[in-house]
Amino acid sequence: MSKLNIFFIILIVVAYAVWKLLDYWALPNTFTILLILLTALCGALWCYYRFAVFPKRKRQIARLEQRSGKTLSDEEKAKIEPISESGEFLSSLFPVLAFILILRSFIFEPFQIPSGSMEPTLRVGDFLLVEKYAYGIKDPVFQNTIIETGKPQRGDIIVFKAPLEPNVDYIKRVVGLPGDKIQYNEANRHITITYAKDGRECTENCLTKEFDYGTPQEDLEFNIIVGQDRNGMPVYSSDHPLKLVEKGDVEHQIHWDPQPPNATYMYNNYRLQDNYVTEWVVPEGEYFVMGDNRNHSADSRFWGFVPEKNIVGKASYIWLSLDKKQNEFPTGIRFNRMFSKIQ
Incomplete structure (x- = not known):
């Protein structure tokens, strides 16, 4: 089992535990609170990678290519400032979660x-x-x-x-x-x-x-x-x-x-x-x-x-x-x- 799969399972277990804790406290908008927390976590990682890690990686790749005089392959680029699979997975969820949060909070909410x-x-x-x-x-x-x-x-x-x-x-x-x-x-x-x-x-x-x-x-x-x-x-x-x-x-x-x-x-x-x-x-x-x-x-x-x-x-x-x-x-x-x- 890959590290990403293990992380994903842990994430689901933690989210479920938080959901049940909020339910135990009988708080309104339990799902919304959980969605906000998850969106904030993914958003923080997305911003960190986009505005800190990726620019730093880009500068290092440019520096190495200038020194070596050749273009680095995708495999060689991936070894520079590598990003964990779990972190990359969570950051990729941010746009989707943000869209769902805005839609569900301010426009439409499903009800059964x-x-x-x-x-x-x-x-x-x-x-x-x-x-x-x-x-x-x-x-x-x-x-x-x-x-x-x-x-x-x-x-x-x-x-x-x-x-x-x-x-x-x-x-x-x-x-x-x-x-x-x-x-x-x-x-x-x-x-x-x-x-x-x-x-x-x-x-x-x-x-x-x-x-x-x-x-x-x-x-x-x-x-x-x-x-x-x-x-x-x-x-x-x-x-x-x-x-x-x-x-x-x-x-x-x-x-x-x-x-x-x-x-x-x-x-x-x-x-x-x-x-x-x-x-x-x-x-x-x-x-x-x-x-x-x-x-x-x-x-x-x-x-x-x-x-x-x-x-x-x-x-x-x-x-x-x-x-x-x-x-x-x-x-x-x-x-x-x-x-x-x-x-």
Whole structure:
């Protein structure tokens, strides 16, 4: 085994160990931190060779050729100021890593749908492109906004750091903006919004809108998850969810169960209007999000609001869709979903 192969194996082991250490600390942006460290290491070697070693080698080759009066062969040149294979390999990675880091940190980041909380809009096995620049250019580690480019709008599907688990990415649809008053009727599962004024809760001359809903129809493509087995695999019932169109600030499809469950007792930060209607007022700088699979989504109803700083970007396109179920291996490719825009 060559020295380069041994070095490459050691590098992978060290990188994996650092990755697991960062995961153990539950830090957000673990992969980004690791990518930055590796890019910095390769960049330092690239600069050292390009601006120190290579010019020195070039001068020595020119000096030897002038003394000997002949042109040195490639083998003879290679013996002058020789570079280790491992160092040359790492320095050659720098342009590629720098491109990936810039692309992933500021332009697009890939994201995979891990669960059915956004069905039927997004399915398990969908691979997405997330626009990192949609809501501002942010530093890749601490997520502080450097350049403002826009704000999330009602109906946008966003990827964000889970408020209770900042090392985990969630994906949901924006329902309420700062200052909005969201009412959710547990009996008929309808949403009503009283729109904010200048980012604050409206108290007079308010605009209130109740979303419109189409006729629910059984969606035979899906089965309702009723629990997990001993191995953590989802258990499906023979029942199918109902699919219907929700018309609010945007028009899109949603799922809900045939029978409305009463989950009010698990809600967070809400006001109880009556036995069925719960209400939230979105704080300044935060957002209220929900999954399109209304009865199978852990969202703002349960754990609260999403701070603007936690937002990673806007989900824009499906670039690959594997035909699979949650925690199972794929059985094919859904070609009809590939390269489609997310609504």
